[in-house]
Amino acid sequence: MQQTRQTKQRKIILEKLRKVHTHPTAEEIFQMVLPLLPKVSLATIYRNLEFLEKQGEILKLEHKNNESKNRYDGHTEPHRHLICKKCGEIVDISCCCCCQMNKKDLAKYGFTVDDGFIEILGLCKKCSHK
Amino acid sequence: MQQTRQTKQRKIILEKLRKVHTHPTAEEIFQMVLPLLPKVSLATIYRNLEFLEKQGEILKLEHKNNESKNRYDGHTEPHRHLICKKCGEIVDISCCCCCQMNKKDLAKYGFTVDDGFIEILGLCKKCSHK
DNA sequence: ATTCTTATTGCAAATGGTTCTCAATAAGCA
DNA sequence: TGCTTATTGAGAACCATTTGCAATAAGAAT
Structure with a gap:
């Protein structure tokens, strides 16, 4: 059983996603949190989105129409x-x-x-x- | 107005897709036509799938669950x-x-x-x- | 049939979103 | 306050798909 830690990055990513009623891409989420986390890396965004999805906190939208990016939904x-x-x-x-x-x-x-x-x-x- | 040509590759790809009732990936379609087109390239598969989709002959399924590949449907x-x-x-x-x-x-x-x-x-x- | 134009092909390299590696950092229990 | 190890940041790797380009071959014109 591996403990999970509440990191600043994870917290802010979820907060931003909850606040918004669009379905941003990882890159857009990266831009959204950048003011609060100037040193964050895209890899961290991806890792936390995967984590949050597994926890059932967010949805991953895998349908890609004319854009090859996943989108995320903070409202479940x-x-x-x-x-x-x-x-x-x-x-x-x-x-x-x-x-x-x-x-x-x-x-x-x-x-x-x-x-x-x-x-x-x-x-x-x-x-x-x- | 650019003419379109009926190539052996295009014809066989569509035939194979019509015959089958699954939803194969580009790679799987490549494998399906290989016996009939031993020299075909994957790029040709992709180009023809795009062409056939634009013509409304097939469907492109862009939802990717746990696999990052598009799938195709020969039945419209x-x-x-x-x-x-x-x-x-x-x-x-x-x-x-x-x-x-x-x-x-x-x-x-x-x-x-x-x-x-x-x-x-x-x-x-x-x-x-x- | 033969020639000619150019759409299409095959190959290889490029693209781009996402994942992975690994050393450095920091959450949070002892 | 120290210690363990989950998590991070940076960059490299991955891999499905797209693109560039010279060679090929539909199919219209001759």
């Missing part, structure tokens, strides 16, 4: 993500009425589904007007 | 994907009753959604038994 309450296939924008939507339905349907396939992990791909307003 | 009829967050397995499911509902809900957010592009993340039978 059940919600869904609308992802624009063109510009990669991610929009939160509240859990709609068909969650229950999905769960039943999906049980047939042996899948266990968490409401927080449904991603719907489409085109955002801007991109669909082109 | 509306269907959804169940993706296992742990092992990355992708299962096709037929379009269920809540498609309509989703579309209406999502219109509120300005999103245009195509049935083929809904991905539901969860745990497959094997992984949920651990």
